[in-house]
Amino acid sequence: MSKKLRVATTSLAGCFGCHMSALDIDERLFTLLNLIEFDRSPLTDIKHCGRCYIGLIEGGVCNAENVHVLREFRKNCKILIAIGSCAITGGLPAQRNHLDLGSCLTEVYLTEPGLAHGYIPNDPELPLPLDKVHPLHEVVKIDYFIPGCPPSGDAIWKFVTDLIAGKTPELGHGLIKYD
Amino acid sequence: MVSDSGLHATYLGPILERHGYAATSLLQILREAQEHYGYIHPSAISYISVKLGIPRARIEGVAGFYSFLHLRPHGEYRVLFSDNITDRMLGSQPLLEEMCRQLWLQQGKVSEDGLVSINTTSCTGMCDQGPAMLVNGRAITRLTQQRVQEIGQLIRNRTPLSDWPSDFFAVDDNIRRSGPLLGNTLAPGAVLSTALTLGSENIIEEIKQSGLRGRGGAGFPAGLKWEACRNAPGEARHVVCNADEGEPGTFKDRVLLTRQADLVFEGMTLCALAVGAQHGYLYLRGEYRYLLEPLQAALQRRRENKLLGKNILGQPGFDFDIVIHLGAGAYICGEESALIESLEGKRGVPRNRPPFPVTHGYLQQPTALDNVETFCAAALAIHMGAEKYRAIGTPKSSGSKLISVSGDCPRPGIYEYPFGVSVREVLADCGAVNTRAVQVSGPSGVCVAASEFDHRLGFEDLPTAGAFMVFDDSRDLFEVARNFVHFFAHESCGFCTPCRVGTALLKQTMDKIAAGHGTQYDLHEIENLDQVLQTSSHCGLGRTACNPVLHTLRHFRPAYESRLKSLEFKPAFDLDGALARARQMTGRDDAGAHLKTEGA
Structure with a gap:
């Protein structure tokens, strides 16, 4: 292969567990690095995503910044993959969806015991939370989904290497799981 | 003070007594227990659990499955x-x-x-x-x-x-067109007298010759089913009548049970004679609860007239009786194996088939399970004789069919036709004008557009369980399909993932299109979902859940396309609107507190 494929990864409203799971490919990471190079990713600390072949995103969309990052990925990645339960369904953070955002903020910043003169942070630097947490595919088009919480390192390895080889990725028995 | 359990013992005691403390009657017990408080009290569950010797989790599992059973107060009304x-x-x-x-x-x-x-x-x-x-x-x-x-x-x-x-x-009853079935004047017992002279084998032979096929939709030959049931090894045989008429738009069984209850029971007893069964069950949908007392009275009359019970019509050894089992609001229980599970007092989850109920049905014993109308038609076929019965209808669909007509027409109600009647003829008879489409056989059936109105109802052309919903040109077929999709998502039993998740995704996608956020991409998604639902669902509910969308997409695609926001992908919700609550709470209105539409 003449040129390495560029891959970007990020975590939105996630716990980085999917990234940790990806590291479970262990020494295969070296094989992988012969085929790809990382663009924006927690592994490189590059702040903005350039043109990429694959974008891997864990976590759902819970605030305005998540929307911006997701759009940036969509604009730059030929193939965008939602990885893990939170990206696919909203997951654990979406547990707040049945609560009113206003009462969440009130409880956390105003009425919680021990908070004197509290106020709801309103610095323009801070991203505003959305009223509900959404899965990625409700905000941009997603090409592939890797289920699991987290998906195993083997599943991620199989999926990504299939893609690089130009095959439609298929997670066979034992690799597909939802918990 | 009366203890909590003592309080419940007073009304639960007689209920449990009446059902012989049988766990197979759990659903019936819970239904009756609920009538006391309007919901099933937690202490009542403890009491039933102890008395029946089954775990609390199973009782709550059953109660949680049926939408008419409540574990929490749901109001006096x-x-x-x-x-x-x-x-x-x-x-x-x-x-x-x-x-x-x-x-x-x-x-x-x-x-x-x-x-x-x-x-x-x-x-x-x-x-x-x-x-x-x-x-x-x-x-x-x-x-x-x-x-x-x-x-x-x-x-x-x-x-x-x-x-x-x-x-x-x-x-x-709104009977608009009568035929051999609705117009019959058979006296109770008349068919059974004929049947007794024929004997078990000849009854089955007659039914086979008559070409009678199941009226519940699938159209399995009734004679073959009865024969298989009779020949299947087992300790006891059962006859079950499926009166869980849940397919939206169908109400012919309601009318049969109101007007022809004796013929229904006669057909069941005939079947019992043919297959050698002693126990019969009528699974009545909970929505028809008001029919319970009249039906019980009809059964009692038949017992008094020696048409049920021991030695029916004086024939030694011809023993058969019928019990009515009430459903509790679960469409899936119209599926035969789910119905049997429900009859056994469990959650109505469809079984793996094969084995089929005909060999492993109620309590794993051979069971002849047919639709209300099938039993009536069987009785009629024996009365008329196979040859005369066969002369009605078409070669592959003999006899007559009750059609439940509703929707945009001045004369909705029940119409009995010989099989082979065209959609156009039915529309003319019910007075429908400017008809845009007809949903034949309910949401799981077929959406028939005007160009297809010459198709004929029958197993060789347009099979139907009886529903016939008419939509005129003022109706939006997208909204019709969306209603049906919501129905399937609600009624999915939750057992298999493709159906549980697939029907919910389908509903979300339809709602997204309805809210004006849909794109071409969503139409593709619907087609992908259909593939998954059809190929990997456990039972027919999942396999047919996409039909309304696929059929309306085929005939009325513009009704969908006119709602699409664009051909490119669009978010499923209003992004900037989703920040409104946070803006309000923080008092912010700066540029960062808004999300612009992409490309704008």
Whole structure:
């Protein structure tokens, strides 16, 4: 292969567990690095995503910044993959969806015991939370989904290497799981 | 003070006694237990659990499955508006909203004083006289603004249901066209007398010769089923009548059970004679609870006339009796194996098939399970003789068929036709004009557009279980399909993932399109979902859940496309609107506090 494929990864409203799971490919990471190079990713600390072949995103969309990052990925990645339960369904953070955002903020910043003169942070630097947490595919088009919480390192390895080889990725028995 | 369990013992004791402390009667026990408080009290569950020797989790599992059973207080008056598309077309939605306003409550919530709750339920089988509702399980038809206001007043005054005006509960038969089945004047026992002279083998032979096929939709030859049941090894044989008429738009079994109850029971007894069964069950859908007492009375009359019980018609060894089992609001229980599970007092989850009920049915014994209309038709076929019966209808679909007509036509109701009648003829008879489409055989059936009105009802062309919903050119077929998709998502039993998740995704996608956020991409998604549902669902519910969308997409694609926002992908919700609450809470309105539409 003449040129390495560029891959970007990020975590939105996630716990980085999917990234940790990806590291479970262990020494295969070296094989992988012969085929790809990382663009924006927690592994490189590059702040903005350039043109990429694959974008891997864990976590759902819970605030305005998540929307911006997701759009940036969509604009730059030929193939965008939602990885893990939170990206696919909203997951654990979406547990707040049945609560009113206003009462969440009130409880956390105003009425919680021990908070004197509290106020709801309103610095323009801070991203505003959305009223509900959404899965990625409700905000941009997603090409592939890797289920699991987290998906195993083997599943991620199989999926990504299939893609690089130009095959439609298929997670066979034992690799597909939802918990 | 009477202890908690003592309190429940007083009303639960007799119920359990009546059901012989049998766990197979759990659903019946829970239904009856609920009638006491309007919900099943936690202590009542403990009591039943001890007395039946089954774990609490199983009882709660069963109670949680059926939508008419409640584990928490649901109000003294539980109002459920029938939510079939035909009810909606007759204006059920504004009536529901008005009633909520009148009683100061939100749909789906119980009023603070615990008096009343209002919600929707799947089609209650009153499509020819809607909009309809159930109040504490009792059907009320022909709702108007005035009637709804009166009902609200009665509820406010805590008037007992038994003191409500009786015309509220009137259910009309609306028979518009009669035939050999509805027009028969057979005396109770007449068919059985003939059958006794024939004997078991000849009955089955006659039924086979008559070409009778199941009327529940699948069209399996009844004679073959009965023969297989008779020949299957087993300790006891059962006859089950499927009166769980849940397919939206179907109400012919209701009319048969009202007008021809004796013929239904005669057909079941005939089947018992043919297969050698001693026990019969009529699985009556919970929505038809009001038919229970008249049906019980009919059974009692037949026992008194030696048409049920020991030595029927004096024939030694011809013993057969019928028990009525009430459902509790689960469409899936119309599927035969789910029905049997429910009959055994369990959650109505379809079984793996094979083995089929005919060899491993109720309590794993050979079971002949047929639709209400099939039993009636079988009795008629024996009475007329195979040859004469076969002469009615078409070569592959012999006999007549009851069609439940509803929707946009001046004469909705029951029409009996010989098989082979065209859609166009039915439309002409019911007076429908400017018809855009007909949904034949309910949401799981086929949407027939005007270009196909010459197709004929019958197993060789347009198979039907009886529903015939008419939509004229003022109707939006997208909304029709969306209603059906919501129905399937609600009624999925939750057992298999493709159906549980697939129907929910389908519903979300349809709602996204309805909200004006849809794109071409979503139409592709619907087609992908259909592939998954059709190929990997456990039972027919999942396999047919996509039909309404696929059929309407085929014939009425512009109804979808006109709603699409663009051909490119669009988010499923208003992104900037989703920040409004946070803007309000923080008092921010800077550029960062907004999300622009992409490309704008």
